[in-house]
Amino acid sequence: MYLLEKKQKNRPMRGASAVELVATAPILIIMTVLSIDLAALLLGADFCDRACKDCARAAGQMPTPDEAVNAMNAAAAAHKIDGTLFRKMYPELLVYEDYNSSGLTPTPKYGSTPDYLARNGPYNITPTYDKALPKDVGANLKASSQATSPGPYVTVSNTLIIRIPVIFTFFGSKLFVGNIESDPNLFKMQSTYTFPITNTYSPSANLVGK
Numbered sequence: 001m002y003l004l005e006k007k008q009k010n011r012p013m014r015g016a017s018a019v020e021l022v023a024t025a026p027i028l029i030i031m032t033v034l035s036i037d038l039a040a041l042l043l044g045a046d047f048c049d050r051a052c053k054d055c056a057r058a059a060g061q062m063p064t065p066d067e068a069v070n071a072m073n074a075a076a077a078a079h080k081i082d083g084t085l086f087r088k089m090y091p092e093l094l095v096y097e098d099y100n101s102s103g104l105t106p107t108p109k110y111g112s113t114p115d116y117l118a119r120n121g122p123y124n125i126t127p128t129y130d131k132a133l134p135k136d137v138g139a140n141l142k143a144s145s146q147a148t149s150p151g152p153y154v155t156v157s158n159t160l161i162i163r164i165p166v167i168f169t170f171f172g173s174k175l176f177v178g179n180i181e182s183d184p185n186l187f188k189m190q191s192t193y194t195f196p197i198t199n200t201y202s203p204s205a206n207l208v209g210k
Contacts, residue, residue: 033166036166037164037165040165041162043085044086044160044162044187044189045189045191047079047086047160048089048158048159048189048191049158050079051079051158051160052157052192053193054076054078055072055073055091055158056072056154056156056193056194056195057193057195058071058072058074058075059071059072059096059154059195060153060197061197061199062197062199063098063107063197063200063201063202064107064108064113064115064201065096065107065109065110065127066108066111066117067113067115068093068096068154069093069110069117069119069120069127070115070117070119072091072093072156073091073119075091076089076091076158084163085163085165086161087161087162087163087186088160088161089159089161090121090158091121091156091157092121092123092125092156092158092159093120093125093156094125094127094155094156094157094192095153095194096110096127096128096154096197097152097153098200099151099152100152100200100201105201105202105203107200107201110127110128121159151196152196152197152200153196154194154195154197155192155193156193156194156195157190158192158193159188159189159190160189160190161180161188162186162187162189163185164178164185164187167184167185
């Protein structure tokens with residue numbers, strides 16, 4: 001008799017626990033999805049930032065814009081993307097300023113040396129202040145042009161396209177989407193770094209190096 005009464009008393013408690021579980025399950029699912037997406041974004045931001053820093057450092061070690069772009073791309077290639085979470089990455093040399101545009105031996109312009117490969121980002125932009133850039137990179141140029149430097153410097157921008165792991169739809173509304181209109185599952189992030197040019201142009205040194 002005592003056991004029967006005890007079982008009957010436990011039934012309301014079990015029922016209440018089941019109701020609470022059903023009520024909180026959607027909240028737990030949403031929190032889990034958002035945590036996964038947030039972790040992916042943080043991982044992507046760190047990856048993009050580190051790659052951009054390495055690209056800018058490599059570009060700053062080159063005496064001409066053409067060589068700087070090649071070194072930048074080589075540094076970017078060292079940061080492998082998986083094609084699944086990290087879909088695409090491309091660096092761009094926005095600024096190459098060594099203050100050697102006049103005189104007897106000016107630094108060769110971008111695209112004027114045998115090292116030119118036409119691979120400065122998807123638009124093959126010219127690294128300078130006074131050239132028109134596509135809208136996709138115009139914001140980066142504006143930010144980089146405000147950078148101050150005591151001497152020759154380069155400014156590199158890096159763009160990473162990542163895929164949002166989970167798109168959760170709740171009552172017809174997507175809780176988290178990317179910032180690319182053509183594909184809401186994709187998110188674009190960018191980093192910009194400025195580094196000093198440590199190896200300025202010298203005609204005799206470049207001839208010896210060739």
